[in-house]
Amino acid sequence: MNLSDPVESIKGVGEQTLKKLNKLNIYTVEDLLYHFPREYEDRSTVRKISEIEYNEVNTIIAKIGMLPQNIKKGRQILTKVNLRDDSGSLFAVWFGQPYLKKQFQLNETYLFSGKVTYKYGQIQMESPDYEKVIEDKNIFTRRIIPLYPSTYKLSQKIIRQLIHNALEETQNQLIEFLPLWIRKKYQLADYNYAINNIHFPESDHSYFVARNRLVFEELFLLQLGLMSIKKQMEQERKGFAFKPISELEDFIRGLPFELTKAQQRVVDEIKEDMSSDKVMNRLVQGDVGSGKTIIAAIALFIAVKNNYQGVMMAPTEVLATQHYQGLMPILEQFNIKTGLLTGSLTKKQKENILKQIAEGDIDIVFGTHALIQENVAFKSLGLVITDEQHRFGVRQRTILSDKGNNPDVLIMTATPIPRTLALILYGDLDISIIDELPPGRQKIDTYSVDSSYRHRVYQFIKKELMSGRQAYIICPMVEESDEQELQSVLSYTEKIKHEFEGYHISYLHGKMKPKEKQKIMEGFLNGEIHILVSTTVIEVGVNVPNATIMLIENAERFGLAQLHQLRGRVGRGKFKSYCILITDSKSKVTMERMKVMKKTNNGFEISETDLQIRGPGEFFGTRQHGLPDLKIANLYKDISVLKKAQEACLEALNMDPYLEREEHKLLKNKVNQLINEKIKDLSL
Ligand code: ADP
Ligand code: MG
Numbered sequence: 001m002n003l004s005d006p007v008e009s010i011k012g013v014g015e016q017t018l019k020k021l022n023k024l025n026i027y028t029v030e031d032l033l034y035h036f037p038r039e040y041e042d043r044s045t046v047r048k049i050s051e052i053e054y055n056e057v058n059t060i061i062a063k064i065g066m067l068p069q070n071i072k073k074g075r076q077i078l079t080k081v082n083l084r085d086d087s088g089s090l091f092a093v094w095f096g097q098p099y100l101k102k103q104f105q106l107n108e109t110y111l112f113s114g115k116v117t118y119k120y121g122q123i124q125m126e127s128p129d130y131e132k133v134i135e136d137k138n139i140f141t142r143r144i145i146p147l148y149p150s151t152y153k154l155s156q157k158i159i160r161q162l163i164h165n166a167l168e169e170t171q172n173q174l175i176e177f178l179p180l181w182i183r184k185k186y187q188l189a190d191y192n193y194a195i196n197n198i199h200f201p202e203s204d205h206s207y208f209v210a211r212n213r214l215v216f217e218e219l220f221l222l223q224l225g226l227m228s229i230k231k232q233m234e235q236e237r238k239g240f241a242f243k244p245i246s247e248l249e250d251f252i253r254g255l256p257f258e259l260t261k262a263q264q265r266v267v268d269e270i271k272e273d274m275s276s277d278k279v280m281n282r283l284v285q286g287d288v289g290s291g292k293t294i295i296a297a298i299a300l301f302i303a304v305k306n307n308y309q310g311v312m313m314a315p316t317e318v319l320a321t322q323h324y325q326g327l328m329p330i331l332e333q334f335n336i337k338t339g340l341l342t343g344s345l346t347k348k349q350k351e352n353i354l355k356q357i358a359e360g361d362i363d364i365v366f367g368t369h370a371l372i373q374e375n376v377a378f379k380s381l382g383l384v385i386t387d388e389q390h391r392f393g394v395r396q397r398t399i400l401s402d403k404g405n406n407p408d409v410l411i412m413t414a415t416p417i418p419r420t421l422a423l424i425l426y427g428d429l430d431i432s433i434i435d436e437l438p439p440g441r442q443k444i445d446t447y448s449v450d451s452s453y454r455h456r457v458y459q460f461i462k463k464e465l466m467s468g469r470q471a472y473i474i475c476p477m478v479e480e481s482d483e484q485e486l487q488s489v490l491s492y493t494e495k496i497k498h499e500f501e502g503y504h505i506s507y508l509h510g511k512m513k514p515k516e517k518q519k520i521m522e523g524f525l526n527g528e529i530h531i532l533v534s535t536t537v538i539e540v541g542v543n544v545p546n547a548t549i550m551l552i553e554n555a556e557r558f559g560l561a562q563l564h565q566l567r568g569r570v571g572r573g574k575f576k577s578y579c580i581l582i583t584d585s586k587s588k589v590t591m592e593r594m595k596v597m598k599k600t601n602n603g604f605e606i607s608e609t610d611l612q613i614r615g616p617g618e619f620f621g622t623r624q625h626g627l628p629d630l631k632i633a634n635l636y637k638d639i640s641v642l643k644k645a646q647e648a649c650l651e652a653l654n655m656d657p658y659l660e661r662e663e664h665k666l667l668k669n670k671v672n673q674l675i676n677e678k679i680k681d682l683s684l
Pocket of ligand 2: 292293387541
């Protein structure tokens with residue numbers, strides 16, 4: 001049996017079971033063997049009935065003492081079986097499984113494992129697993145038992161049996177692919193041992209040893225996959241070597257502010273990348289408000305002054321327009337022609353701008369997804385920038401890059417990714433971090449209150465408006481349907497009108513026509529609109545430094561990362577800013593989140609905590625991240641293994657960059673398989 005064989009080649013997998021397995025994304029023997037337990041139950045101790053522990057799972061060996069009975073209990077059938085050993089007796093009970101009655105022979109001996117309670121003067125074992133006693137070979141009892149995650153209508157019993165069958169059929173035939181030197185150096189268990197013991201551990205110790213190997217394997221392969229992609233790109237793709245531009249000094253000096261030290265450092269890193277003939281593949285990571293836009297502008301400036309075109313893509317029209325309008329004036333002073341390409345242009349406008357891009361009349365194009373459409377062609381594209389990259393997939397980034405001949409690539413993100421994770425997530429990118437905010441920024445004071453404070457909060461907003469500031473209100477959204485989204489902003493706006501007499505309130509939601517959105521954003525930017533009621537469409541990038549209040553209704557609906565992003569819309573200028581979180585939820589997770597928001601403004605700290613509160617599974621489930629599902633590694637707990645895996649990866653590639661040696665052959669196959677199946681589609 002091969003790992004790549006279809007899962008139906010395993011004994012016990014019929015048509016129905018196959019369908020259910022497919023729903024769990026299990027198609028091959030390998031998929032099944034890599035469906036790891038979520039936890040275990042220790043049934044290794046067999047007890048006498050007289051020594052049973054109540055309210056716990058106990059395992060006993062017992063004889064069937066009387067013929068089983070099916071008893072009607074309301075609308076259900078209770079199956080009751082008397083069990084005895086030489087120390088006492090009890091009843092095993094099952095609900096709704098009348099066929100069990102026929103499973104047991106009087107006076108036969110079986111193993112039973114189940115929770116035991118003392119009820120109505122009787123000792124009961126509830127819905128126990130049972131099986132015939134087989135010397136050394138029991139699957140469900142008398143050992144540590146695996147419990148599997150979300151088995152989609154497959155009972156634990158069936159999946160356990162199937163995996164057991166798969167292990168029997170592949171027994172010790174799995175071919176080790178980790179080279180011996182790595183297994184020795186990092187003291188990793190053998191492949192067969194690990195797979196066997198992760199499902200049916202012989203002891204606690206063998207479980208730890210097995211898990212350690214599999215965690216290492218998972219992280220090591222992922223690292224190796226990402227690093228080989230990076231190597232390939234560097235190898236195959238020769239990029240442009242941009243020349244230093246003396247005018248750049250004037251450009252930077254002409255800005256209304258001085259670059260922070262962190263910005264300066266990142267600019268230097270980018271300059272160095274751009275001047276080399278390797279293709280730049282750099283991620284700029286900086287908390288909300290750290291000043292990433294101007295860094296993009298500087299890189300674009302260098303490209304254009306080298307007679308190449310540049311493009312900057314943003315996830316929303318509001319943001320693309322903001323970039324265009326903000327940067328156009330300063331770029332124009334240096335004779336750089338800019339353009340904006342979004343979905344809402346008229347056909348005529350679009351044709352016109354497409355022509356200018358193709359003929360090289362426009363030097364820098366800002367825009368949305370519209371930029372990656374087929375009909376967009378550049379004359380000589382030298383630099384591609386994506387802003388708020390977590391909203392785009394690798395594919396979209398690649399399509400845009402393919403419009404040039406190996407252009408340099410710069411990717412911007414405010415999503416604060418814990419450093420340890422960045423190592424994995426961005427294994428194929430170089431990373432620059434802006435770890436400093438522009439001077440004069442004050443801490444955004446954050447409060448969380450319940451809705452009984454709403455009126456007082458409004459009074460506070462009024463005070464800010466009176467001193468000339470502006471406010472955002474994120475209103476709750478029942479569900480993500482267009483109709484309700486509209487309803488909720490509309491009715492909220494109506495409701496607060498009388499509270500804020502004399503002030504101009506407007507609203508924004510995702511399904512509005514881009515033109516309307518644009519008008520509203522302009523109104524808010526130039527101060528005509530005082531309060532902007534909005535859904536989360538303003539979540540990323542929007543920059544209105546005069547806004548000082550962010551009020552978030554139903555704050556429990558949002559994750560920490562999103563709350564932090566929303567809060568980042570204020571505190572972007574010299575004024576003291578406030579974030580007010582309204583929630584009536586008293587759930588533990590909500591309270592925890594509110595506490596973190598109040599305590600810190602630091603995105604990295606917040607994401608670390610997020611990871612702790614929610615655990616990596618959920619953390620990665622959010623759209624903020626695009627890692628493939630990790631089957632066993634826990635990026636929070638397994639940091640030390642991650643570091644070792646990384647070290648091993650570097651060492652392997654150093655000694656054998658293309659994994660061409662005989663001892664690395666199988667490893668190479670594994671890595672290629674991973675790249676093809678998983679890594680290609682990541683949205684990093
Ligand atoms: P983000 O990193 O969130 O994209 P932006 O680039 O939008 O941040 O910058 C946020 C605000 O900070 C803008 O108003 C921008 O003009 C301003 N800014 C950027 N760099 C500096 C700096 N070095 N000194 C002062 N203000 C700056
Ligand atoms: Mg930005």
